Amino acid sequence: MFLFRWVQRLISYPVEVRGESMAPTCSPGRRLRASRLPYVFRRPFRGELVLVRPPGTIERADVKRVIGLPNEQVAWSRGLFRINGELLQEPYARIPAAPPGDEEVQNHHLGPDEYFVVGDNRLYSYDSRRYGPVNRAAIVAKVLAP
Numbered sequence: 001m002f003l004f005r006w007v008q009r010l011i012s013y014p015v016e017v018r019g020e021s022m023a024p025t026c027s028p029g030r031r032l033r034a035s036r037l038p039y040v041f042r043r044p045f046r047g048e049l050v051l052v053r054p055p056g057t058i059e060r061a062d063v064k065r066v067i068g069l070p071n072e073q074v075a076w077s078r079g080l081f082r083i084n085g086e087l088l089q090e091p092y093a094r095i096p097a098a099p100p101g102d103e104e105v106q107n108h109h110l111g112p113d114e115y116f117v118v119g120d121n122r123l124y125s126y127d128s129r130r131y132g133p134v135n136r137a138a139i140v141a142k143v144l145a146p
Contacts, residue, residue: 068116
């Protein structure tokens with residue numbers, strides 16, 4: 001029975017979106033499916049929705065979007081991101097005119113195993129802008145379909 005449940009969770013399992021951080025892509029209470037399987041064979045891609053454990057948490061995993069990949073330079077200001085100097089096009093994002101505290105340019109160089117994750121609803125997302133990049137081990141699954 002244990003082996004069956006482990007295999008089932010590897011392939012696909014349900015998750016529920018909590019909070020407003022991924023709106024309008026994923027509204028609060030929406031049920032999604034996630035899988036650990038894709039990241040057994042490859043690393044996360046830019047733009048993918050993932051389940052990530054914020055630093056200092058064990059039980060909780062949040063839905064976020066990967067925007068920065070290992071060894072990249074991530075800069076942001078006024079809700080807009082630049083990756084290695086190039087403006088990141090984000091048609092999915094809800095970007096307010098000037099999010100509070102986001103007026104000055106912030107920069108971060110990602111390490112060889114670090115990712116930058118954010119919510120699509122920039123005003124209501126607790127993400128890498130606040131807690132910094134996450135290690136690959138903190139990305140626990142790929143969200144299969146928003």
